[in-house]
Amino acid sequence: MNEKPKDYIDQKLQDLNNDGIDRRGLLKCMAWAGTGLVWTLSGGIPVSRAFAKGIDKYGSKDSNKGAGFSFVQISDSHMGFNKPANPDVEATLQAAVDKINGLASPPEFLLHTGDISHLSKPEQFDKVDQILKSASAKDVFFVPGEHDVLDDNGKSYLERYGKNTSGGGWYSFDHKGVHFVGLVNVMNLKAGGLGSLGGEQLEWMEKDVKHLKHSTPIVIFAHIPLWSVYPEWGWGTSDSAQALGYLKKFGSVTVLNGHIHQTMQKVEGQVTFHTAMSTAFPQPQPGKADSPGPMKVPAEQLRTLLGITDVNYVRGQHSLAIVDLPLG
């Protein structure tokens, strides 16, 4: 059953090959925006809209309370890191919270896509919790990064953040008609491998989305990218194709990841993949350095390479509007 009619213009956009502005090129431009102008795709046609919840496409204030909502993704706070690339990750996390609190449209909750701590130490998790308490959004949903599950296979992470989760900490929830799925791809990693979801989690996920209507917008969030960004550096998930296969029927899928400490975006059919900046330190672009470690930049540049991601859902629109906001 075809929920989304094949739009002639949409088809044309997809057929273009490095010629003019195709959908891929448009979204590259979207990622550069970051200034508050939000582009969304409506039936494949880009539509700009003022960056405020409650303003519909005709520019008039929308008094309908259920028009949509926004949330903010933060990632890779690495609490406890103290090397030259950023000697004060507490200050930059606080700056991220200040940025959240300064948004014209306050987010309804936060998603943290992992590497909350740097060394899985209790005082590091405590410090992040403490700093996030001053955010306007009181609900924070977490998934772990590999730095959060060191030494004890995630035991201390799960003690802290594992309530209402299954297995290694995966879970889902619904918010105003959007279905959110938090996945864990940083446990039981195999030598020479990439991120990994594992059979148990994939089984759970298949069941979790099976009975949802095709028109339900889906947001997947996980630490390591669920697409192949740069396998040489481990920037990918070996069994993500299976997970994405369960989402084929949905008209709108947004995948939010962290781990690589820079923004990157890819669109594949109905699925938009997006990675967030870190609030702690930047990392080099794929292949532009010997290794994917912390990248030292001049002090005055640091905050321009750290940031948060604001995500807007407008009811009735296929895709979520994603805007990256640097700290400086």
Added chain:
Amino acid sequence: MKKNTRVAVAGLPVLTATLLVATLLMEGPSRVVASDQPQAAIADVKIDNFSFAPETLNVTVGTTVTWTNRDDIPHTVVSTDGIFKSKVRDTDEKFSYTFTKAGTYPYFCSVHPKMTGMVVVK
């Protein structure tokens, strides 16, 4: 009686010397050391830039290998076959393991699994 004693006493150092020479000959080319343990062999692996150096290390049985993290990111040293496993090692922290059996020991960093290495023990 005195004559015999002199001979007996004189014979003692000769006997000791003979025994010492015999011991030295039996031990072969190794040095004589105070303790009776053979001297332990050691080897080092440096962790830096998301890699182990040397990537393949050849050692003899009884060698203690020490990994030192010189990277600005924490790593671990984990045997693929479950034989050894370090706690997470931050910058300048070390992990050591003594290889008592010959064989090949592939290992990796469980935090960054693309980082792999091997110890070959002969």
